[in-house]
Amino acid sequence: MEKVKLTIDNKTVEVEKGTTIYKAAKTIGIDIPVLCYMDLGDLNIENKPGGCRMCSVEVQGRRNLAPSCATDVFDGMVVNTHSMRVLNARRVVMELILSDHPKDCLVCPKSGNCELQSLANKLGIREIPNQDIAEMSTYRKDFSPSIIRDMDKCIMCRRCETMCNEFQTVGALSAVNRGFMSVVAPAFEMDLEDSVCTYCGQCVAVCPTGALTEVNHTNRLIRDLSNPNKTVIVQTAPAVRAALGEEFGHKPGTLVTGKMVSALKQLGFHHVFDTDFAADLTIMEEGTELLSRLTRHLNGDKSVKLPMLTSCCPGWVNFFESQFTDMLDIPSTARSPQQMFGSIAKTYFADLINIPREDLIVVSIMPCLAKKYECQRDEFKVDGNPDVDYSISTRELAHLIKRANIDFDSLSEEDFDQPLGESTGAGVIFGTTGGVIEAAVRTAYELHTGKTLQDVDFKELRGMDGIRHATIDFDGQPINIGIAHGLGKARQLLEGIRNGTSEFHAIEIMACPGGCIGGGGQPLHHGKFEILQKRMEAIYQEDKNKPLRKSHENPYIIKLYEEFLGKPMSEKAHKLLHTHYVDKSKKIIYIEPKSFEI
Template sequence: MLEITIDGIKTKVSENTTILIAAKNIGIKIPTLCNLKLEEYFLNNHATCRMCVVEVDKRDGLYPACSTVCWEGMNVVTNSSEIIQIRKNILELLISNHPKDCLTCSKSGECELQKLTQEFRLKEVRFDGERNHFKSEYSESIIRDPEKCIMCRRCETMCNKVQTCGVLSAVNRGFRSVVSTVYGNDLDKTVCTFCGQCVSVCPVGALHERDYTWEVMQALANPSKKVIVQVAPAVRVALGEEFGMEVGLNVEKKIVAALKKMGFDGVFDTTWAADLTIMEEATELKERLEGYLLGNKKIKLPILTSCCPAWVNFIEHNFPNLLDIPSTSKSPQQMFSAVAKNIWASNIGIERENLIVISVMPCLAKKYEASRIEFVKNGNRDTDISISTRELANMIRYFNIDFNAIEGQKFDSPMGEYTGAGIIFGRTGGVLEAALRTAYEGITGEELKDISVLKIDKSKGLIIKKINIGSKELKIGVAHGLGNARKLLEEVESGKEQYHAIEIMACHDGCVGGGGQPFIHGKTEILDKRLEALNRIDEGCKLRKSHENPYIKKLYEEYFDYPCSAKAKVLLHTKFIKK
């Protein structure tokens, strides 16, 4: 331990602790824009914004607190009149090269540059000169506005070190420097997965989601269309945060009531479709395992779950040689929409073109997924519009709904009934655990009485576990975060490790940490609370296995016959494309 002094307060810190962390530990706040803990192993400390400069041992020059490691006897001053003036100068220079459209900026109210401006009581900017001008870029999921980039490089660290996608990087030098893509290409011309994690960490509005709120409003106002909505599992344990509620609180019934008040003709649960996904995916797992054990050399293992569209995009770009091993089952979003447009619409006597399906997702990649050509029939999408948890929060505010006070309601039936297996789709390990609950009974012919034997607990990104199903021992892998996914897939591709089944989620902790969820500003403990909330919902469900859902059973009896039937293959399965 090292003994140091900060603003006259003596404290002890371990080796390799930065001044910024040491100060935070004793309650001293040092402003920063670029520093952020992104995951357990990754810290963005490029020291580019210089807002955290401090005086050390009365030496000449100032030191960036975020990247300066403490040494024995260090004496730090964090707030002198000189330091405050320098920080104010830095802030003014940043603002002088920044657009002044704060009133209409998507990050208004959440912008860290805006908050620092308020903290410094900045009323005028003395510097008025040339400003950088860059072209904005639009994709289905993410909008890039480089003119707002402050070169904090958080997005670069997230994209390159955490997610290992390598899409974003600092380019140019000096005044013209900016974070961009290779040759300034649009995101859909790169290997971007649209996971949205860059959006989650951007402190300003340089990266933000493409907002479809007003398209939803227009749909609701169209009397010739029937508009329904589906809500993903992870949304219900995060939305309350937008309204000052306890982190992890299940606001499922309040969401339903709010959506009904907005005028949706049907409010359904994507969790119902998660149960449907498990019926197909668990059947694929069972069939592949049985074929493999019988010595069929054509069987491809491991089977990979395919519910996360960012992860699907990742494997299409980076591991084209492995495209024959993922499950071909569609994601719950797309299964729900396929059933709604092709079966439910027919049952209530309307054409699919007159039914508009909206999805509320914790994920920005779902916006991209909805636009994929394989999910479009005669120019009509299965999922018409996908909005994020944050966009739903904004819609609730637009409608002046008191979310804290509103009385809850149940999801509409039949596409609103779910089991505990469906609800854990929203957290890492949940999809594979849900599939194993159903596959266990299909493989052994016995009832699974103790669900906890299959429990897949969260780890620091990569879980390798052996599970017994009857007399068979299965080796499974679970990864959350695309950097961890890359490690797992490189083992599979090289033949170094043999797995039977793998689950991958693009985001930290799975969908609870999705790019469309309320911003957590580096507080990963929030994700833990959301994850545990989903586990509590699962434990409280009367039915905890997807094949026990009576409405799923009825759907197979009336339409699909059985899982992975010819009819199911047409409507509930998809294909993957080498990119």
């Protein structure tokens, strides 16, 4: 590769040809401020519209300032990143952005975690000129079950659009209109709820301002916890314990399971349970379904469709319900662990503690924004009462803990309550890409072959590549397994199935990068795989620490079937633990374009 030598702020640096000024500066410790630019290095996603001009620098011999994020270096280039001219230009750019930005920073949900706010602070902006004469946008707010769009706070960096279109290939968002009227919106400016949005939340995870935020249920939770007539129980998803610590200054990959349980008890939950228990239950149902479909298929029953796709990820379910409606019969009918938990909690557990389901509030802590929508689906309600009342994200939980004056680090470590808190290692690994299918293989293998697995670590299913495949030997019968994380990668596998070129027997799909550990409700990872990698290692570590590592060995699961459900796929299990899918493409209604109200 050809090398180029240049000078940045009087420092000489040699970089590969084709490098941008911004990246070259970074290698010698010069951190040029950026706003619209986003580099999710390991995901291979770069957003560089060169639009905000925050990263402008002075290049000797060039008439105008150069956007460093989008300008390539050349040999002998002399760059100044903080000359008077540059500083003035940067200040003006920021002042112009702020001139029509809402000034409600004190009460904005993004306050303290807002890139625009920190940058204004970094640039030393202490007053905003022109704000009296500036036109203010008053675009309507869009409330969906998971995500809130407040376009008045949008600075048109278009990072969300990049995630939605390039990484996820969902295509819900696009820049629309022109000039001052431009916003990022779904087609025909319809509400997110009516669009093809999957609520994966990757747009929220990259938004530098408060334009895209999650629906927040913490106030509702505080109210419920103080209601003496309600029993409030909580379930925590596997990926939460591997990332929550980051919000309290711990290094990525620090497992905080015990402290998290302790914090939840201190918050006032009557019972602290584990979604991992329901993950074990999912494996019983989904694993049995897989085996049954496999056996019938291998015996020549052509009516059985393969591959079977996992169905734990609600973002992924939303994706195929709106974009692959011809394939609604391929995914497993098993509900997600969140919903299985809710269903069992409001039947089996409510009976156990002898209260009506209406008096039991089931809350979930999820790394996910799509879960907020999932628990509101009509299929998961009984007489209007939802199995899971609402879901809060990892970020919301961290905030709630701080708000309740809990010093997280000084908490002791506590165990989950029983009976819905016991889990095996198989339930834990649901939190990472490849985990669900590995858990399913551990159980399906033993049930199918009648043999005990010597080694439960299926390393061939693990890793960070967007699409992976492996063949597992089921006692002479090779089983082809595919794994995808990120909906763009899922699309590739789905198109393979549609074209008939797919040779897989089973496929696991997760909507977010790295699986749930990189979910839209997690502490922001800014696309750094090293963070996701650490969270993944933490998950596998937790799996290793468990005395039991196969779902079908969970004693409380065995008991649940004995006392309540009967057998996997029994009629009762079908009613409580399985679901059906809806063709959402028909539900998408294109409405009249709503005009800009000024």
